[in-house]
Amino acid sequence: MESMGRITPSTLSTKDLPWQILWNKEKCTLCGGCTAVCPVRAIDLGVHRKRSLQIPVGLETKPGNLFAIYHGIDQRTDPAHACVGCGMCTMVCPNGAIAPLHIEGIDKLRFHVNQGGEPRRRGGRRNNPDSVLDKIKFVRISMLTDPALDAGRHEFELRTLLGRVLPPEEMLKVSRENGWMPPVREIYPLVIGSMSFGALSPNMWEGLQMGVAYLNEELGMPVRVCTGEGGCPPRLLKSRFLKYVILQIASGYFGWDEIIHSLPQMKEDPCAIEIKYGQGAKPGDGGLLMWYKVNKLIAAIRGVPQGISLLSPPTHQTKYSIEEAVAKMIQSMSMAWGFRVPVYPKISATSTAMAVLNNLTRNPYAAGLAIDGEDGGTGAAYNVSMDHMGHPIASNLRDAYLTLVKLGKQNEIPLFAGGGIGKNGNLAANAAALVMLGASGVQTGKYIMQAAAGCLGSEGDRCNVCNIGVCPKGITSQDPRLDRRLDPEQVAQRVVDLYLSFDTELKKIVAPLGRSTSLPIGMSDALGINDADAAERLSIKYVL
Amino acid sequence: MCRLFAVTSNDPVSPMMALNALNVMKEGHDGSGVGLFLTDLGGEFEKFKNEPILSGIFSNDGIKALDRFMIDLDFMVKYKLSFRPTKPTPSGTPKRDNYVIRVYEYPAEWEGLSQEEIQFRLMMVQLQLREMGEKDKSMLIFSFWPDVIMIKEVGDPLTVAEYLGLDRKELSARTILSQGRQNTNYSIDIYACHPFFLQGMSTMTNGENTAFVPIREFLMSRNFPGYAGYQSDSEVFTHILHYMQNKLGMGMEMYKHIITPLKDDELVRHPDGKMLRNLKQSCRPLIIDGPNCVIGCLPDKTMFMVQDSKKLRPGVVGGRPGIFAFSSEMCGLDAAIPERDINLDDQPMRYETVIIRRERQEIEKWNQWDALPHLH
Numbered sequence: 023m024e025s026m027g028r029i030t031p032s033t034l035s036t037k038d039l040p041w042q043i044l045w046n047k048e049k050c051t052l053c054g055g056c057t058a059v060c061p062v063r064a065i066d067l068g069v070h071r072k073r074s075l076q077i078p079v080g081l082e083t084k085p086g087n088l089f090a091i092y093h094g095i096d097q098r099t100d101p102a103h104a105c106v107g108c109g110m111c112t113m114v115c116p117n118g119a120i121a122p123l124h125i126e127g128i129d130k131l132r133f134h135v136n137q138g139g140e141p142r143r144r145g146g147r148r149n150n151p152d153s154v155l156d157k158i159k160f161v162r163i164s165m166l167t168d169p170a171l172d173a174g175r176h177e178f179e180l181r182t183l184l185g186r187v188l189p190p191e192e193m194l195k196v197s198r199e200n201g202w203m204p205p206v207r208e209i210y211p212l213v214i215g216s217m218s219f220g221a222l223s224p225n226m227w228e229g230l231q232m233g234v235a236y237l238n239e240e241l242g243m244p245v246r247v248c249t250g251e252g253g254c255p256p257r258l259l260k261s262r263f264l265k266y267v268i269l270q271i272a273s274g275y276f277g278w279d280e281i282i283h284s285l286p287q288m289k290e291d292p293c294a295i296e297i298k299y300g301q302g303a304k305p306g307d308g309g310l311l312m313w314y315k316v317n318k319l320i321a322a323i324r325g326v327p328q329g330i331s332l333l334s335p336p337t338h339q340t341k342y343s344i345e346e347a348v349a350k351m352i353q354s355m356s357m358a359w360g361f362r363v364p365v366y367p368k369i370s371a372t373s374t375a376m377a378v379l380n381n382l383t384r385n386p387y388a389a390g391l392a393i394d395g396e397d398g399g400t401g402a403a404y405n406v407s408m409d410h411m412g413h414p415i416a417s418n419l420r421d422a423y424l425t426l427v428k429l430g431k432q433n434e435i436p437l438f439a440g441g442g443i444g445k446n447g448n449l450a451a452n453a454a455a456l457v458m459l460g461a462s463g464v465q466t467g468k469y470i471m472q473a474a475a476g477c478l479g480s481e482g483d484r485c486n487v488c489n490i491g492v493c494p495k496g497i498t499s500q501d502p503r504l505d506r507r508l509d510p511e512q513v514a515q516r517v518v519d520l521y522l523s524f525d526t527e528l529k530k531i532v533a534p535l536g537r538s539t540s541l542p543i544g545m546s547d548a549l550g551i552n553d554a555d556a557a558e559r560l561s562i563k564y565v566l
Numbered sequence: 567m568c569r570l571f572a573v574t575s576n577d578p579v580s581p582m583m584a585l586n587a588l589n590v591m592k593e594g595h596d597g598s599g600v601g602l603f604l605t606d607l608g609g610e611f612e613k614f615k616n617e618p619i620l621s622g623i624f625s626n627d628g629i630k631a632l633d634r635f636m637i638d639l640d641f642m643v644k645y646k647l648s649f650r651p652t653k654p655t656p657s658g659t660p661k662r663d664n665y666v667i668r669v670y671e672y673p674a675e676w677e678g679l680s681q682e683e684i685q686f687r688l689m690m691v692q693l694q695l696r697e698m699g700e701k702d703k704s705m706l707i708f709s710f711w712p713d714v715i716m717i718k719e720v721g722d723p724l725t726v727a728e729y730l731g732l733d734r735k736e737l738s739a740r741t742i743l744s745q746g747r748q749n750t751n752y753s754i755d756i757y758a759c760h761p762f763f764l765q766g767m768s769t770m771t772n773g774e775n776t777a778f779v780p781i782r783e784f785l786m787s788r789n790f791p792g793y794a795g796y797q798s799d800s801e802v803f804t805h806i807l808h809y810m811q812n813k814l815g816m817g818m819e820m821y822k823h824i825i826t827p828l829k830d831d832e833l834v835r836h837p838d839g840k841m842l843r844n845l846k847q848s849c850r851p852l853i854i855d856g857p858n859c860v861i862g863c864l865p866d867k868t869m870f871m872v873q874d875s876k877k878l879r880p881g882v883v884g885g886r887p888g889i890f891a892f893s894s895e896m897c898g899l900d901a902a903i904p905e906r907d908i909n910l911d912d913q914p915m916r917y918e919t920v921i922i923r924r925e926r927q928e929i930e931k932w933n934q935w936d937a938l939p940h941l942h
Contacts, residue, residue: 168774168857169877176876179829183847190814193848197841206847208830430787432780433851536776539826539875540853544780 032137034099038130040483041107041122045095049119052093056111056120061485061492064105065120068096095120101134108478108485110494124482135405142405143312145488145498147303147468148397149409151481153445154416154556155452161550161565164536171538173529178538180528181244182211182463184294185364185389187434204389205364207293210237210245211541212453212524214517215394215440215465216270216296216368218252219277220311220320220332221401221488223505226475226497229513231258233474234266236514237521245521246293248465251309251334253277253323259284264292270368271355272298273308274334276324282358291363294389295355299337299347299378300370302398302415302441304407308334312402314491315500344381352387364389371395371413371441379422383431390436392465393418397442399468399479401498402489415441416459420560423460423544432544436462444469445481449520450527458545459560471497474516475508568760568772569746570881571898572861574869574922575889578608578738581717582727583902587893588746589724590901598658598747598754600723602732603761603768604715604739606867606924610645611715611736614669617644618688621708621716622695623756624664628704632666635695640673647737649730656729659721665730667715685765689792706756709763715739716768718759741867745770758798761862764808765792769862771800772879772894777855778802784851785809803860806852811864818870820845822919822934825854826875837937861892867924875916883920883929884911890922890929 036042043065057065070092077085097105105122112121135142164170185206188196196203214234219227230247237243244266251272258264259281269292271278300306311320311332321328338347348367355365366389369378375393382388395415400408419439426432439461443452445468453464471477475497478485488498496508532538535548542548550565551557557564569591571584581602588600611619624632636643649665676684692710699705708716715737719726723746727733745760760770775781778799785793785805790813793805803825810816810824827846833839846853856874859881863869871881871892883892884899886906893899899911910929914920917934 164774164776168776171877177829181830183850187847187850188844190845190848193844194814197844203844427783427787430784430789432783432787433848536774536857536877537855539855540777540850542777542780542855543851544783545777547779 032101032134034101034130034134036097036099037125039097039099039104039125040129040131041105041124043095043097043105043111044121044123046119047092047094049117050094051117051119053116055114055116056095059110059114059494061108061110061487061494062103062106064098064103065111066096066098068094070094101131101137104131106485106487107483108487108494143310143402143489144405144408144486145399145401145403146479146483146486147399147408147442147445147481149481149483150397151446153397153442153452154414154551155442155455156446156448157551157553157556158455158562159550159565160454160531160535160548161563162548163534168536170536171533173526173533176533176538178529178532180211180525180532180541181208182541182543183207183436184209184246184366184438184463185436186386187436189431189434202361204386205362207246207364208244209293209463210243210521211457211463212245212449212521213268213438213463213465214245214247214470215398215467216248216250216268216298217401217467217471218250218270218309218311219255219323220252220315220500221250221498223493223496223499223508224319225505225508225510226513229474229508229510230470230517231263232510232514233517235263236518238266241518241522243521243525248296251276251298252311252320253280255323256280256284260287260289262290264288265290267292268294268296270296270298271351272334273336273338274332276326276332276334279325280323285358291359294364294366295359296392297351297355297365297367299367300372300394301400302370302394302396302412303400304403305370305372305396305412306336307403307407307411308336310334310402310489312489312491317500320500344378348378348381348388349385352385356387366390366392368392368394371415371418373413375413375418375422376425379425379435382435383426383429388435390438390462391422392438392440393422394465395439395441397445398440415439415456417559419456419461420459424561426460427544432460438463438465440465440467450524450531453524454528454531455549457541457543458549459562460544460546462541462543470517470520473520474513568770568894569898570744570760570770570772570859570861570892570894571902572743572863572869572892573889573902574741574867574891574926576740576926577888578740579742580733580738581742581744582733584742584744585723585727585732587891587898587902588744591746591893591895591898599720599756599759600718600726601745601759601761601770602715602717603743603763603770603863604737604741605713605768605863606740607713607715608738608740609736610647611669611713614645614712616712617669617671618710618712619715620666620668620670620710621714622666623662623706623719624666625704626663627702628699629664629666631698631704632695635698636670639691640675641670643668644671645669651729651731653729656721656725659719659726659729665717689765693791693794711763711766714763714766716761716763718756720754720756720759741863741869743768743770743861743863755797757795760798760800762798762801762804764804765812766865767804767807767811767862769800769804769807769860771803771861772859772881773857773874773877775799775802775854775858777853780851781806781854788813803858804862807862817939818864818868818919818921819932819939821870822872822917824849824852825872826916827853828934836935841938859894868921870919870921871914872919873914873916878916882911882913883922884908887927890926
């Protein structure tokens with residue numbers, strides 16, 4: 023006869039899990055809030071039998087046992103229900119009786135998250151807190167030879183350009199001949215990176231759009247948000263707010279039927295079109311929206327049946343070469359909007375990025391290049407792609423900028439850098455470092471989710487369940503019961519807060535460097551790092 | 567901080583006038599260097615208006631190398647003024663063998679070349695000589711151009727002037743730029759000494775150029791051999807001027823629009839806002855961030871002064887018909903031209919460009935808000 027407590031190779035104890043639930047029986051009110059809120063049902067109501075020994079004084083009565091029952095928490099240990107450390111249980115507990123605790127050392131769960139032969143998939147990021155960008159310091163302080171500026175009182179013009187900027191000679195020629203001048207947008211250098219309608223909940227999307235609209239219309243900050251690959255709600259497509267939106271097209275073409283059909287009704291041109299060829303979090307892999315999240319609304323916007331996983335191919339299937347991919351797609355998209363909208367590709371950082379860039383320099387319609395580094399985030403991907411594939415952004419961006427300098431085209435093709443900016447909370451410092459390494463602007467997604475919506479993800483593999491639609495904050499869920507936890511108005515307010523604080527911090531960085539009249543793109547003499555190899559690689563100062 | 571003094575006069579004046587004015591402003595410079603740009607020359611050099619003049623410092627070996635090089639190119643010396651100082655060198659000034667100013671006759675085979683080609687070749691000769699001299703420090707070349715003399719040395723301006731005997735009668739000019747103190751933010755290098763020169767135009771600058779590196783990268787990537795050097799962050803002001811005039815074919819009225827363009831919301835209100843916005847975008851890497859006062863001289867001998875758009879450096883222009891001076895300090899101007907109407911002095915502000923044309927009759931003032939004179 024088989025015993026009830028069967029041990030299999032994947033039988034784990036709570037000690038083997040990355041997160042353990044600490045529960046205090048004395049404080050617990052048995053309200054059940056924690057078990058109800060847990061996104062992965064890692065905890066159950068536990069009924070525990072407890073024996074206490076009864077040892078009376080004297081010899082007359084023999085010692086005995088008293089069996090009692092108490093109720094509490096059981097942490098499940100099977101891989102599908104392992105605690106993800108989100109801490110929602112702590113948040114809802116009225117008495118502070120419960121909390122997840124990360125174990126020290128390496129967990130054993132990682133060896134068992136491939137049940138049924140399916141490797142781990144998750145949302146999130148690379149889970150590595152290391153950041154070269156954090157190590158970069160701004161060392162060229164204006165003081166006596168050139169007075170520093172006052173971040174609070176001086177005027178600053180820190181906008182950037184998105185679009186193909188003609189070299190001066192050609193610009194003058196085109197002006198003289200009334201020729202075609204490529205569209206150029208003057209935008210704020212911090213762009214909300216592509217997060218799709220589908221990857222994000224409707225409430226999150228609405229909150230972002232409202233925040234961006236407020237920043238533009240009330241505060242005069244030309245902030246732009248990219249849709250990601252998932253289309254765009256028709257109401258937005260036909261509104262005046264479309265001009266604040268960068269529409270993304272990717273290899274699944276999701277949502278583009280709706281966009282094309284809305285063209286005649288568009289009151290405004292979109293800010294730009296981003297053609298996604300790659301994503302930093304999962305380079306060489308296509309977009310992924312798992313079936314859990316494909317509800318009626320998402321299916322309608324994307325033009326697909328409900329409840330199926332939406333896997334975009336790793337590349338645009340109709341193209342076989344870079345020349346064709348870039349030329350055809352950029353020109354088709356430009357033509358769709360009468361050559362009035364900048365069209366640029368986004369690629370994942372890679373050692374082959376320079377080939378793409380060189381190609382773009384020869385394409386007069388290419389409006390820029392966005393490069394997404396390995397530290398970028400995603401709503402869903404294979405763990406191995408996230409953890410091990412890709413190229414850091416700093417050196418890739420620097421190489422790209424210096425390649426353009428060599429060609430004399432550093433002002434013609436704006437580079438936008440993404441992937442890990444603000445991963446440890448240092449958004450403005452990371453963004454400024456990338457700008458001074460040569461980026462015209464930066465794109466960020468995770469920081470926005472964390473600051474504007476309270477995303478619980480961290481670089482320590484916390485939460486990361488964006489892929490299965492159970493986001494406990496309602497940020498990446500597609501279940502109205504979860505979505506309603508997120509108030510779009512409050513998200514909008516936080517978007518405004520974070521942009522205003524970013525703006526102040528950016529000024530606090532550039533003002534001491536003596537810069538205010540233009541974004542200090544490529545001002546690499548201001549940068550230093552206390553790592554000689556990194557300094558040499560990035561052509562910046564080595565400082566100790 | 568540097569001290570700058572420039573004078574433009576219908577009658578040739580000695581460079582000592584400028585150097586004395588610098589000396590009055592001595593409190594404001596550390597005397598670590600002096601630079602002079604003389605054009606519209608008087609004295610002996612008046613006879614050679616069209617022949618190129620080489621200015622530089624040479625070791626005895628350097629002179630021999632120069633002779634060999636120039637003879638190979640078929641340049642013949644027509645006139646020369648060399649100083650071989652015999653006095654003890656002032657403290658801080660290195661011992662040099664020869665300070666050379668030589669007028670050359672063009673090679674016969676250059677005859678019939680276009681003006682543009684001649685100017686390009688002159689620049690290339692200057693660059694080649696400079697490169698030759700950099701190997702063994704045997705030559706320092708400051709200019710090779712008709713009607714232009716440049717003198718630079720490390721040390722206190724007046725002491726150096728006395729040491730070199732710059733009060734000699736052969737040396738006089740109607741237009742002079744002078745600067746006291748090198749750009750000591752970087753290592754002391756005579757090539758870092760203002761004024762800077764390229765193909766007939768020269769500028770000198772007060773203050774540090776915080777946007778130096780991106781500007782330098784932009785200029786160096788224009789594939790024009792003259793955009794080189796950059797021992798000083800102020801050299802880019804000369805090269806931006808050159809790029810604007812010679813590469814973009816624009817007049818002086820556009821200089822401010824390139825280095826200190828109007829803000830985005832200002833451009834909306836400017837009559838030529840659309841064109842200026844395109845220019846601002848295309849020339850974005852050339853935007854400076856001050857604090858800078860730039861004084862310069864164009865090939866047509868027009869002298870100008872502009873300021874950055876925010877931090878500003880002191881700069882005043884004053885004089886009377888026939889003679890005007892640009893000075894970084896009022897006391898310099900007072901010393902040079904005391905008999906002038908000080909009410910007509912002008913201190914250009916953030917939007918302004920002040921110019922004195924070769925006729926030297928009045929201070930002309932332009933504002934960036936003015937409509938552009940001729941767009942196309």
